[in-house]
Structures are given as C-alpha cells and as structure tokens.
Amino acid sequence: MNDIFLKNYKYFKNFINMLSNYYKNEEEKLFFKVLSDDFLNDKYGLISKLKNEINASFFKQTILYKIFSNSLDQDKNLKKDLIFPVGINLSQYEAVKNIYKNSFSIIQGPPGTGKTQTIINILFNILLENKNKTVAVVSNNNEAVKNIYDKLKEMKLDFLCTFAGNSDNINKSKNKFLDSWEILKNNYINNIKINSLSEINIAENINLLKDFNELNILKNEEQKQKKEFNNLLYFLQSLNMDISKITYSKKIKKILNENKIQKLKLVKNKIFKKEKISFFQRFFLKISFKIKVKNLNELGQTHLNEWFNYKLAELNLKKTINSIYQLQNKLNDQNYDDIIKNIKKISMNKLNQKIKDRFENIKIKQNLIVELNNKEKIQSLSSYIFNYAPFLLSTITSIGTYSNLSYKTVDYLIIDEASQATFLSCLPAMARARNIIIVGDLKQLKQIDDENFKRIDKKLLESQIQPHNKELLISNNNPINAISSLFGNRVLNVILQEHYRCHPDIINFCNEIYYENKLIPMTYNLYPDNYEAMSVIEVESNSGAIRQNRSWVSESEAHIVSNLLEQENKYNYNDIGVISPYAEQSKKIKNxxxxxxxxxxxxxVHKFQGRDKKKIIYCITQDKVSNLEFSANSNLVNVAVSRAKDELVVVVNKRICETNKNNDITRLINYINVLYKGKTFFKQTIGVFAALSSSNYEIETQEKKFNGFIGETSEYIFSKILDKLINQIIDIKYIKHYNLKLVVKNQEGFNDREKQFINHPWSHLDFLIFNKISKKPIIAIEVDGQQHNKSIQLWRDKVKDKALEKNGIKIYRIKTISINGEDKIINELKNLIV
Known part of the structure; x- marks a missing residue:
C-alpha cells in the first residue's frame, strides 16, 4: 500500500469517526460502526452507505450538507460596519462584503492583488462580530497559512492564532499557550491607544475609490495606446513613407470627441469600398487632418490601412488623455493615500477596542494547563483553545485529525490557495464549518497529484458520495471549479483586480494573455516613463537541452545566467531570483x-509560487519547440512572469525565438520585442562551434573550400584555434587526419576486432600535436560531433582512447556542442602540453 493511499486511508477513517459524533441514537451509532468495519476491510469502501443516510441525519448548518443537498443560503443580513485595518481597495471591499451575503463565497486572487491582505481583513471582521465567532484558515501547504501567521505576528496579534496538524504544530500551540499567551496578549493590550479620530463612513468613500480605479484604468490604457501609436508610427517610417504629407502637427488638442473617431472610421470604410466621398467628408479630412482624399488614394491599399490605423490610434490616445485630465480635475482635492490611511486608522481603533473588550480580563485557567499537558487529550481541546485564540491555522488534511472539532466550533472556513487542493480533500473541513470562503487563482499552478491519488479521488466521488451534478464535481475537482459548477452564479465570486506588485509592462503580459485585461496596475507612479522592465537574451549555441534525472538541463543557458549574475551591479543578490521549469537546471546554475x-x-517556477523578487531571471532551458509542452504551460508561464517586480530577463535559445509556432513562451518573447521595438533584445553566442548554427556557417564553409581544407567544418573551425596555439608555443606543430596505427605501436592486449579497427586505413586522429624537432607525438585531438552518441562510435572512441593511453599519448576530446570559448580551449591545451 503506497504512502499516498496510507495518508488518505487514515484521513478518511478520521472523517468517518468525526461524522459518527453527529449521531445520538444507538441505531445510527451501529451504522457507523459497521461502516468503519467495512472501511477497514475494503480500502476503497470508505462511506458506501452514506448517501441514503446523510440528508436525514446530517446537521443542516454545515457546508458539507449544503453541497450534498444543493441548498444555498441567500440574502443573509448584510453586515454594514466593516473594517479594513491592513488597507482597502474596491475589489477587497466587495470580497469582504460578500462573506455576509450567503454561506458560500469565492475570491479569485491573481498575482500581486493583495490576497493575503484580504484574508487578514476578513479575519478581523469576523473577530469584530458581537458573538465570539471562530474561523479556520486552511491550505494545501504550510507556506500559505504561514504567510497569514507571519502577517499577524508582524502586527503582534499572533496570540489570536493556534495550529492544528502534526505533533510539532500541536506542541507549538500548547507551548505558546502555556508559556506566552498571556504575556503576548497583555503586551498588546497594554500598548493599545484608542485615537480620537473623526468617524468616516467607508461605504461613502467607495465612490472615490471607484474614481481612483477608473483613473488607473485610464492610465493603463494610455500606456497601451502610446505603445500602439508609436509602433504604428515606427512601421510607417520603416516603409519610407513621407508621412509629412498626410499628417498634421503633433500638438495634442485638449478637446476631442467620439464623433471625430466615428467620422474617420466611416471615411475609411468608404475609401476601401471605393464609394463616393461626400463634400462634408472631404471637408472633415482637410480641416481635421490637413489631408486630401487624393493624397490618401496615392498610398495604396496596404499603406492606406496602416495610415488610418495610425490616425485612429492617435485620436483614441488623445481621447484617453483628455479623460485622465478631466478625472484628475475631479479628484483634485482628494488624496488616495490619505483616504486609505484614514480608513486603516479608524479600522484599527475599532479592532483594538474589540480585542481589549474581549481579551483583557481573560486568563488561562489552571485546569486547562493540566489538560494541555495530558497528551491523550490534546486533540480534543480545540473548543477550549478557541476561547483564547479564535483563528485556527492548518493544512487541509491536518484539520481532519481534529476528531472532536464539530461545526459548532468553526463558524467560518477559509480555504487559501484553493487551486492547489482537490474537492475531495476539502470535504472533512467542509463538515466542520457553517460558512466557507474559497480563495485562489485558477490561472496559477495546481497541485501535482500522484496518479493513485487521482484514482482514489474519482473512485470516492463515483461510488461513495453522490451529490447533485456529480459529473461536474469529478471533472472539475478543484474546489473553486466544483462549487462554481454546482451553484453557478448563486455563489458570489469576486476577482481581486488591483495589482500592486509588478511594473505595468510585466503584469500587462499576464493581464492580456490570462486575465482578459481585468487587472488594474497600480504601480505607474513608481517608475519613469522610459523604464524598460523586460528583456530577452537570445542564446546561440550548439549546446542544446539534454535529459538528466527525468529533468532537463541547458548548459549554455546556465552559463549565460552565471555571467549575468557575476556582472550584476544594479540589485543586491537577495533581491534577485533565478527560476526555471526544471529542477536540474536550477541545480546546474547553483553549482x-x-x-x-x-x-x-x-x-x-513551482517552488517560487507565492514569492517575488525585484529582478527575476527566467531560464526557459528547452531549445526545441517540440519539447515545450511542459515549460510553455499557461499556468507555469503566468507564475514565472508575475514573480518579477521591477525587471524580468528571459534567457532563451535562439531556435525558440525563431519559430513561427505560437505558444506562451513565444508570445512572451514577441510581446517584449514589440513592446520595446527590439531595444531590449540581446544576442549571446556561447561556444566556438556556435557558428555551425548561425549565419557564419556559409562564410566558414566558403573559407574552408578556398583554403583547400578537407574535412568537417567543425574541424576547420578547430584548426584555426590550433593555428593560434602554435603561434604562442613555437616548439609544436599539428597535423590533421593522422593515421591511428602510426602512433599505436604497442598493440598488446587488444582482441582481433580491436586490432582490425586500429590498423584500418580509415582509422585516424582528427588532429595530432607533436614536437616539431623530435617529431614525438604530444596530444591527440578528437572533435566529436552529434554521431558520437551512437553505440558503434562509442565503441570506436573507447578503443582509440585505450590505444593512445597504452602508448603514452594524451587525448583531448571536444564536442561540437561545447560551450567553451576559444581562450578556454587554448588554455586547456597549454596545460596538457606542459
């Protein structure tokens, strides 16, 4: 029985035991005893009879019951007194408000949109409720819940947390309560200062937040339109068009209207259809653009279309600039930062007052200390601990070990990083809560599941639990997809739109490709207008990606990354991250x-999810489009790009850059190239044989023929290196294609087949370096091409190496895919000669 199954076997056994606690009469208890026995006898048995019993016996307040019965609370009483102690924006306001509308809520948090901040605000709002309500925050991994804990600890509010899960976490919670809960609580309360601030109605400030959002949307649109306008202008100039005849002054008029844009579109369509242009339309062109229809007809259809697009882009840009100007005038007396600052202050006042009222006079009871030291009772103390610490932090599977944690104990369940969880794994947690908030991003990386676990998931959902729309739950077994499929638009779903992490150029790639332009970059004022946030290093090398330990490695790209890091002078090393789709490539770069x-x-990239750095170097690794299926995965590329705050450098093989096939890697490369008009596109050649795959190939071939060189082009390239070597060491010379048998005098210990190969007239050394006075051989050189990985060639090389060694001659082998430069090769040969 594999580890995956064992883990879930114990997990669902606890689930059954937990469900049995809901039943009070002997008949129901007997049913679960039989069920438990069946479970022990049949590893796929689990809950086979649960379907017929669950509707009649399950407490209807739990989320799990509502899922099975397809029932959903609607129009719950809206809580009006919301607080936002760690900040607010329009999306976060809607997300917090939604949790009070019904028992199911989904929050989709794309990268850098303040997902953790939203969860913290939700926790504080739940804490503010009059009844002492409790909440469990769970995730598929420890890192996500640790982020929540770290934020609370930073605010000195970690005494509000306790941990479920393994013995280390339980002991951590126990020791914290015994040793420091009262100290931490008292230190915080004693330092509380309730400031005398004028009350502000957060709801009344939402309209201002909407205006500021609209301003940022317009600024984002302005940047895009500027780039489109400049690209069209750049294109027209590249056609050697005299646009001075068909354009007017570049000065931007203050007032523009939609009517002018529509008129230009109408004229464009008429010209293309060769319809008659009216007098008023001719007059419009002359007054607005200083252009006659005759001039336009002279451009030709292709150029005419580009000119119209150029003028429309210019008009749209002016319209956007005018809208920004008007909105800025409207907000002239308002300061966004001041609004947020005041909301945070008022919110902290209310939160601190609540904490003081609830916890100031609470002390740990002596009998609780005795209970906590009783190992057998640790798991049953959650309801007691919640009186002291209302926030339970746990992994999804660990919360299933709390067999006495009933729905009465957890009022709210928050599933963080829900895209990395399976619907099935969340069921026991859902059986312990009356409200659920699912937080995640389906556009980021999902959990990599063991195939056996996937089969168990499907087996359980098919044969054990039969909820409404079962097929949807099986095919979309991520909790976000499952709940959305089950309840449709009855579940409130908010996308956090305001993005605070990346330079706008960086996040706009993700915005356009993955998020349907719903994200609003909020970082425009952090960078100068000419800031270039993205670049591509195109690696030209004969060395491609090779398979290694079920992963991939590109030695050439690894060396390029190494060189970049050695030359870095802008960022501190701890502000830089290097990512690759492959573990072996990361290991290679580290070495x-x-x-x-x-x-x-x-x-x-998987390990970097949830992290960010000022500068990210993104090493693609693969050199063939046919191998990009994994590394060009949309979720993986989205995560990779959105890790970079200020600068993203993409290191990629030339062959990927030159392909015409579309995938998310080539889309990223083209996006950067078009965005900066090639200014941040750099080429790096690595290895002396890179010429074989470059435009130098034909030059080298012609030069080889001119000089009468007989042999491979790679050998010709190497001969030029040897020419430089003998200019530096006057005592040596070299000869090409030297017969092997002439240097292998001693052939003892070789079998007949090996001797036949050694003495064959075609068996030769690519190069032989010898002392030009004594004529004594010094080094044999072999230039190994792609064929040297074939079994027959490997055998020949082995015999040749053995024969040379037996006769005291050094051998130097170099592959045509080598990344070594000319100087390094010369130095290596010098060391062998000495």
Missing amino acids: LILSIAKDIEINT
Missing part, C-alpha cells in the same frame, strides 16, 4: 555560482 548562491534564490 556554477557557488560563491554567491547562498544570497540568490534559485529554484523551479
């Missing part, structure tokens, strides 16, 4: 920069 590796975080 190349051992001296500084401890300061630079180098990891896979």
